[in-house]
Amino acid sequence: MAMIRAKKRAARQPYFGKRYHTPGTAPGTLTGALASATTPVHIRLVDYSPEKLLLTEDAEITDCLTYIERDTVTWVHLQGDPPPDMLRTLGETFHLHPLAMEDVLNTGQRPKVEPFDHQLFLVMSLPVFQGEEVITRQISLFANARYIVSFCEGADDPFMPLVKRLQTKSSNLRKRGADYLLYGILDLVIDQGFPVLESFGLHLEELEDNIAESGGGRALLDRIHILKRELILLRRMVWPQREVITQLLRENHDFIGEETRIFLRDCYDHTVQIMDLLETYRDMAGSILDIYLSSVSNRLNETMRVLAVISTIFIPMTFVAGVYGMNFDRSNPLSMPELGWAYGYPVFWLLMIGIACGMIIFFKRKGWF
Structure with a gap:
């Protein structure tokens, strides 16, 4: 039994999931962090305007350079775990700051937004299910008035709904600029928290019913602890996303228009709702643990009374x-x-x-x- 529990602990997402270089490594280093990466990289190029759209799957980095110099909006998305050499080439092609590229390589970063000379660099956390476990995947974004470069670790592409919307000529994504595409990406990442939290709510109700019916057992206690652990990890990665939206709204970025700021305010409202739900579920998980411990204590008292x-x-x-x-x-x-x-x-x-x-x-x- 102890060996089984040890294997389960080893398979869980660690509390500290950030990749990092050896202390003392020069800033902006792009080597050595992805020695264990197994997910191949898929590059998708989307270049569009209100009149036309070009969608290229399995594109090459050199092919993307010709499009970002046009008046159209260009979206380059890399899905997977890019090796350091690819990131170095991409950074040189799009003039991406080495410190930002280092954060792309070393996933597990805290959500943030950092302005550079000609672009914004954003890091977001996308909560997803991996089997029965909830994990967060890092979304890295480089944005300016003409293009968006996005990175998502893992094999599953979360942005296919946006691609389908872009293929519809009457969609707002086609009619607006890169700032609205940035809003669309942020909105999708933030709203992904709602179905995840809905699953947490159903799980909490199931735990309450199990405690009321059977009083629980060791397996139920393990489920409660896993749930509390996932809520803590989710809160640690989702909470700073409200700061990201707040910073985008308060600071003056030239390529983000006033109409797009209205939509970003809606994103901020969604982050507040998600955090309210998250705090509520954390309190509920703590209450369920108290109920479980009280149930165990009551059963022990009944046994002692007999x-x-x-x-x-x-x-x-x-x-x-x-x-x-x-x-x-x-x-x-x-x-x-x-x-x-x-x-x-x-x-x-x-x-x-x-x-x-x-x-x-x-x-x-x-x-x-």
């Missing part, structure tokens, strides 16, 4: 048996003369049974069991 009643019933019987178990000289007429009676043994058992029945009736009337 044992105490049984022990109390046998106390006088033990006393009587102990008295008659003493060795006295039978030649003395005062030394337990009843032992010589013809019905002494049956009377002894009648006395024992009478004492037990009397105490049981007394306890029943008192409502002690």
Whole structure:
């Protein structure tokens, strides 16, 4: 059992999930962090305007450079775990800051927004299900007035709904600029928290029902602890996203128009709702743990009460048996003369049974069991 639990702990998402270089490494280093990366990289190029759209799957980095110099909006998305050499080439092609590229390589960064000379660099956390476990994937974004470059670790592409909307000529994404595309990406990442939290709510209700019906067990306690752990990890990665939206709204970025700021305010409202739900579910998980511990304590008290009643019933019987178990000289007429009676043994058992029945009736009337 201990070995099984150890394997489960090893398979869980660690509390500290950030990749990092060896202390003392020069800032902007793009080597060594992805030695264990296994997800191949898929590059998608989307270049669009209100009149036309170009969608290229499995594009090359060199192909993207010709499009970002046009008046159209260009979106380059990298899905997977890009190796350091690819990131270095991409950074040189799009003039991306080395410190920002280092954060792309070392996933697990705290959500943030950092302005550079000609672009914004954003880091967001996308909560997703991996089997029955909830994890967060890092979304890295470079944005300016003409293009968006996005990175998402893992094999599953979360941005296909946006691609489908872009393929519709009448969609707002096609009619607006790169700032609205940035809003669309941020809105999708933030709203992904709602179905995840909905699943948490259903799980909490199920745990409450299990405790009410069966009182729980070791497996139920493990589920409660896993749920609390996932909520803590989710809060640590989702909470700073509200600061990201606030910073975008407060600071003056030239390529973000006033109309797009209105939509960003809606994103901020969604972050507030998600954090409210997250805090509520954390409190509920703590309350469920308290209910479980109270249930276990009550069951233990019930067991102890039954044992105490049984022990109390046998106390006088033990006393009587102990008295008659003493060795006295039978030649003395005062030394337990009843032992010589013809019905002494049956009377002894009648006395024992009478004492037990009397105490049981007394306890029943008192409502002690």
